[in-house]
Amino acid sequence: MYRTKVGVDLAKKVIQVCIYRDKKVLSNVEMTPDEFLCWLINAKPVTIIFEACGTSNYWMQRAIEAGHDARLICAKLVSTVRQNQKTDKNDALAVIQAALLPDITFISGKSIEQQQLQSIQRLRELAIRQRDASRKQIIALLLELNFRSPNNGAGMIRKIEDIVEDGENGLPIALRQALNAAKEQFECMVKTIETHDKCLEKSIQIHHDCKKLLKLEGVGPINAVNLYVSLGCAELGTFSKGKDASACIGLTPIQHSSGGKVKLGTIGKKCKNGMLRSQLIGGAMSVVRQVVKREAKTKKEMWLKALAERRGNKCAAVALANKTVRTAFAMLTQETEYKAELLAV
Numbered sequence: 001m002y003r004t005k006v007g008v009d010l011a012k013k014v015i016q017v018c019i020y021r022d023k024k025v026l027s028n029v030e031m032t033p034d035e036f037l038c039w040l041i042n043a044k045p046v047t048i049i050f051e052a053c054g055t056s057n058y059w060m061q062r063a064i065e066a067g068h069d070a071r072l073i074c075a076k077l078v079s080t081v082r083q084n085q086k087t088d089k090n091d092a093l094a095v096i097q098a099a100l101l102p103d104i105t106f107i108s109g110k111s112i113e114q115q116q117l118q119s120i121q122r123l124r125e126l127a128i129r130q131r132d133a134s135r136k137q138i139i140a141l142l143l144e145l146n147f148r149s150p151n152n153g154a155g156m157i158r159k160i161e162d163i164v165e166d167g168e169n170g171l172p173i174a175l176r177q178a179l180n181a182a183k184e185q186f187e188c189m190v191k192t193i194e195t196h197d198k199c200l201e202k203s204i205q206i207h208h209d210c211k212k213l214l215k216l217e218g219v220g221p222i223n224a225v226n227l228y229v230s231l232g233c234a235e236l237g238t239f240s241k242g243k244d245a246s247a248c249i250g251l252t253p254i255q256h257s258s259g260g261k262v263k264l265g266t267i268g269k270k271c272k273n274g275m276l277r278s279q280l281i282g283g284a285m286s287v288v289r290q291v292v293k294r295e296a297k298t299k300k301e302m303w304l305k306a307l308a309e310r311r312g313n314k315c316a317a318v319a320l321a322n323k324t325v326r327t328a329f330a331m332l333t334q335e336t337e338y339k340a341e342l343l344a345v
């Protein structure tokens with residue numbers, strides 16, 4: 001880190017920049033985004049600490065391009081350190097104060113490739129939520145009119161078509177048109193999700209790290225992108241070991257130790273990225289269901305089958321997800337390939 005440290009509080013329209021050197025605050029001024037970009041280009045190399053937020057990855061990338069040592073710091077830590085009332089000046093100063101704490105762990109930011117993949121992924125998740133909400137509401141409204149529809153999307157579409165075409169059910173033309181519009185909107189959502197899936201598959205073929213993660217058990221295109229985006233990025237933090245990443249995702253027992261006594265609790269469901277945890281366990285569960293039905297072909301399958309018989313399928317799925325995260329972390333950090341170890345014949 002350079003002697004001069006700069007704490008930056010990012011906002012939508014203004015950016016607060018606090019410059020600190022030799023235990024003194026040299027300045028704490030407000031800039032526009034254009035002014036701050038010019039300052040980055042013209043300033044001598046310094047250590048710039050950004051509070052992790054919505055635009056912090058972009059500005060971190062610009063700062064690195066300008067030759068600075070850019071870091072991200074946890075927003076929760078900054079709010080804890082901040083003194084007095086919440087203002088832009090106090091926030092920028094708190095960023096520096098938090099960065100000066102001993103043994104501070106900074107957050108690694110996302111690359112532009114990770115941001116692009118995350119954008120496609122988040123748009124897909126939004127479309128899925130909208131599709132499911134639309135389907136449930138349409139089925140509920142049809143039930144209010146005493147029309148019972150199947151819960152799946154294809155069955156619901158057929159039911160709406162039958163209702164619209166039935167001239168003897170007594171529904172007015174306006175309601176028929178509204179139901180038909182809702183059906184078309186639902187079909188559009190389904191096509192949107194299919195488009196996002198194709199975009200993810202194309203992106204995986206371009207990114208070698210994503211492509212090699214597909215070799216892991218229970219990892220499809222969605223989980224491959226999840227692992228590539230999440231491991232070592234701003235959401236989950238910087239990890240030195242795979243077990244730390246797995247613990248942050250919520251796949252290890254919660255630890256509450258004091259006075260030399262180590263206490264391990266249950267595996268916590270509350271974590272920073274619950275969607276990632278859910279999808280990893282879902283992929284692992286599909287593997288467990290297949291493994292318990294046939295003979296084991298690899299050493300991992302033999303371990304997984306024995307664990308499922310001893311502790312149950314759910315526990316085995318969580319254990320496999322835990323091992324998947326650790327293996328993926330090793331593959332991404334050490335640039336290795338995964339190859340299952342076959343059982344000796």
